[in-house]
Amino acid sequence: MEARYQVIVLGGGPAGLNAAKYAANSGCEVGLIDAGTRLGGQYWRHTGQEDFDQSVHHDFDQGSLLMDAVRANKRITIHSDTNIWSASIINDEVVLRTKAGAFITQRLIIATGAYDRSLPFPGWDIPGVMAAGAAQSLLKGHGVLAGKRIVVAGTGPFLLPVATGLYTHGATVVGLLEASAKYSWARNSVELLRNPSKALEGLGYLMELRKGKVAVRFRQAVIAAHAGADGLLESVTIANIDSEWKIRSTYKLSCDVAAVGWGFTADTAIASSLGLALEVDATGSVTASVNENQLAKQSNSAIQIYAAGELTGIGGSDLALVEGAIAGLSVANSTRDLKVLKKRRKKLRRFAQTLTKVYPVLPGWNSWLTGDTTICRCEEISYSDIKAAQEEFDASDARTIKLMTRCGMGLCQGRICGRAIADIMDSPTHERINSAARPILSPITLGEVAQEGLL
Amino acid sequence: MITFTYEGLPLEVEPGISVAAALIKHGERVTRFTRFNSKPRGIFCGIGVCFDCLIEVDGQPNQRSCITTVKEGMVVRVQHGS
Numbered sequence: 001m002e003a004r005y006q007v008i009v010l011g012g013g014p015a016g017l018n019a020a021k022y023a024a025n026s027g028c029e030v031g032l033i034d035a036g037t038r039l040g041g042q043y044w045r046h047t048g049q050e051d052f053d054q055s056v057h058h059d060f061d062q063g064s065l066l067m068d069a070v071r072a073n074k075r076i077t078i079h080s081d082t083n084i085w086s087a088s089i090i091n092d093e094v095v096l097r098t099k100a101g102a103f104i105t106q107r108l109i110i111a112t113g114a115y116d117r118s119l120p121f122p123g124w125d126i127p128g129v130m131a132a133g134a135a136q137s138l139l140k141g142h143g144v145l146a147g148k149r150i151v152v153a154g155t156g157p158f159l160l161p162v163a164t165g166l167y168t169h170g171a172t173v174v175g176l177l178e179a180s181a182k183y184s185w186a187r188n189s190v191e192l193l194r195n196p197s198k199a200l201e202g203l204g205y206l207m208e209l210r211k212g213k214v215a216v217r218f219r220q221a222v223i224a225a226h227a228g229a230d231g232l233l234e235s236v237t238i239a240n241i242d243s244e245w246k247i248r249s250t251y252k253l254s255c256d257v258a259a260v261g262w263g264f265t266a267d268t269a270i271a272s273s274l275g276l277a278l279e280v281d282a283t284g285s286v287t288a289s290v291n292e293n294q295l296a297k298q299s300n301s302a303i304q305i306y307a308a309g310e311l312t313g314i315g316g317s318d319l320a321l322v323e324g325a326i327a328g329l330s331v332a333n334s335t336r337d338l339k340v341l342k343k344r345r346k347k348l349r350r351f352a353q354t355l356t357k358v359y360p361v362l363p364g365w366n367s368w369l370t371g372d373t374t375i376c377r378c379e380e381i382s383y384s385d386i387k388a389a390q391e392e393f394d395a396s397d398a399r400t401i402k403l404m405t406r407c408g409m410g411l412c413q414g415r416i417c418g419r420a421i422a423d424i425m426d427s428p429t430h431e432r433i434n435s436a437a438r439p440i441l442s443p444i445t446l447g448e449v450a451q452e453g454l455l
Numbered sequence: 456m457i458t459f460t461y462e463g464l465p466l467e468v469e470p471g472i473s474v475a476a477a478l479i480k481h482g483e484r485v486t487r488f489t490r491f492n493s494k495p496r497g498i499f500c501g502i503g504v505c506f507d508c509l510i511e512v513d514g515q516p517n518q519r520s521c522i523t524t525v526k527e528g529m530v531v532r533v534q535h536g537s
Contacts, residue, residue: 035503037524042502048471115504125507127484127497134501134521142476143469231495232484267504377499377507380491411506411517411537416499443517 001101005031005077007331008096008105010084010270013041014317015309015324016111017066022328023109024075026336031103032070033079033096035442039067041113042133043317045141056140056165058201059317079103083442087273092302094274099448106303109327110271110288110296111320114264114310117285119365120383120420122373123225124260128233132162132261145171147257151236153177153222154261156359157198160205162259163214173214175253177238179245182218184358191354198351222258223247223368233258245364262361264314265419269438274298274305278433282356284423286436287313292342293330294323306331315352322348366424375424376417378410386424398425398435413438459529474531475501475508475520486510486520487534510534 009020012034020032034041038048044063046052054060070076079100086097096103116131123129128147132154135146150171152163155178163176185192192199206216219241228234235254239247268278268286277289277297288307290296296307306327309320322345329338369375371384389395389404398421401407407421408414414421414435422432456467459474461483468477475486475498484497486508499507503522510520511532520531 049469115500115502118500125494125496125499127495130498131500131505134498137501137521138476138479138498142472144472144476144480146479377496377505380489380494411509412504416505 002104003031003101004104005029006105007031007107007109008033008094008103009109009111010096011041011111011113011309012036012039012078012080013111013113013309013320014043014063014066015113015311015320015327016041016109017070018321018324019109019111019306019308019328019331020070020076021066021073022325022334023332024073026329026332026334028075028107028332030076031079031105032076033082033084033098033103035081035083037081039070039078039080042115042137043320045137047141047143049143053143055168058161084270085440085442085444087270087441089274089300089303092300094303094305097452097454099444101452107331108274108303109306109308109324109331110274110276110311111307111309111324111327112267112270112311114266114314115415117262117265117361117419118260118416119262119361120373120375120417121223121225121365121368122370123227123233123236125374125377126225126227126233127231128256129225129258129260132159132259135166135257135259136162139165139169145169146259147255148172149174149255150257150259151175151177151222151238151253151255152259153179153220153238154263155179155361156261156263157202157355158261158263160202160209162261164205164208166259167209167212167214173209173212174255175220175238176209176214176216177220177222178216178218179221179241179362180218180359181243188354188358191351194347195351221245221365221368222260223250225258232256239368241364245362246367263359264310265415266311266314268311268436269441271296271307271311272436273439273441276305276307278436280429280432281313282353283314283361284419284432285314286432287311294327295330304331313349313352314356315348319345319348319352363423375421376405376407376410378412378416379406379408381405381407386421396425398422398427398431401425408435457525457527459525459527459531461531462533468525470525470527472525473521474510474512474518474523474525474529477525478520478531485533488536490536493535509537
């Protein structure tokens with residue numbers, strides 16, 4: 001199968017949905033390719049059942065309207081459950097290969113979103129320890145509570161809806177730990193006043209959590225997880241940390257789930273495959289560089305590739321919606337509403353910048369690692385393996401560490417540990433960007449490649 | 456409701472949810488044992504990125520349980536190694 005579209009949008013989350021809608025409403029024939037079974041992305045992940053519980057969402061009404069509009073639009077063809085395993089530019093066209101065949105276009109909008117940023121710590125590979133987003137996706141997408149006694153930890157505003165959702169759906173939130181200081185907002189309070197809806201949203205979570213006597217414990221972090229005789233999570237060690245995230249004192253909490261999140265990492269795999277110019281943002285995340293119309297930098301002038309949403313810098317769903325709209329209008333050469341949208345984008349980007357200042361991930365987390373801490377989960381490489389490569393063989397950069405230990409060479413292709421290893425090795429910008437490449441973007445068998453006539 | 460088996464044990468769940476969610480609903484957390492240290496693993500990222508929740512579904516190994524929808528009669532087994 002080969003399908004050609006005037007415009008292809010990658011990703012069915014807020015940015016991709018809005019990009020598709022705006023491009024189609026401006027006259028383009030759009031193919032919307034989404035890896036998910038249902039539209040919505042991670043943010044509007046839902047079960048698809050009639051009696052779906054909307055209370056796990058902050059603004060599902062908005063998402064529902066947008067998804068309905070996209071489904072009803074005759075100029076948009078939706079390809080759900082469609083994973084791209086290879087993205088390349090051939091003869092002045094973008095060629096995206098999937099198990100359902102190739103999708104081809106000259107105008108592409110990439111809105112592939114982000115996934116949780118994870119930091120390694122002793123025991124983070126024990127079943128029961130999971131990314132904060134995993135607990136959220138189980139609840140939003142499947143109506144299932146991750147556990148009964150749950151510790152929510154890490155840093156960032158995302159921890160609040162996660163803890164609130166778990167609490168209101170019947171779990172006991174035994175601890176809600178925020179690594180940043182209680183007064184980290186004080187210096188940036190003017191940004192909260194400029195964005196009252198965000199402030200109110202945060203306040204709403206805190207008030208809901210108060211009903212369950214769940215209070216945020218600031219400057220605390222999960223620094224180790226412990227398994228019981230059954231091999232499953234039984235307890236976590238929590239540390240009071242100082243302003244550099246060094247451990248001051250510790251205590252234990254028993255729990256069956258620890259949902260830990262340290263912000264997000266943009267999914268740059270397709271952007272990197274297509275040769276888009278990438279940069280590293282203030283948090284160390286690799287992101288796509290775009291101009292004021294969300295147009296990405298790349299070397300082929302016959303094609304246009306736009307990037308929108310988390311891919312251009314972690315900023316949340318409101319910013320993703322605006323960037324998607326700008327990309328959708330720009331790809332259709334429309335200027336309608338563009339001025340207003342750009343003004344809104346400026347405001348939301350400034351708020352996102354503030355969040356990175358309020359919720360920084362500080363290098364002191366390295367001091368929580370022990371020799372037997374797993375760093376690369378896939379290849380089971382420990383911190384002492386990395387130390388040995390550094391000390392005995394003089395490996396001084398992330399790439400050499402990878403070649404010597406195999407860390408980052410397993411099934412996830414370094415998506416989980418890559419950033420942590422770059423931090424441990426203090427990798428410079430160009431190395432972080434180079435390590436974002438994943439030539440095979442999703443699993444495919446040789447048989448399936450052969451069927452496409454590519455072997 | 457639909458029924459699938461996990462390690463031969465029949466489990467009942469609502470249709471439409473993932474294998475990982477179905478297992479967690481029944482208190483089962485282990486999807487595989489690692490190939491070098493035989494350590495148990497389960498769901499970690501929950502959205503198909505980390506490949507930690509790999510499991511054997513109807514004889515096919517290496518299926519991501521967090522993004523595989525559970526089906527009536529599905530035979531799910533813990534995966535050993537990779």
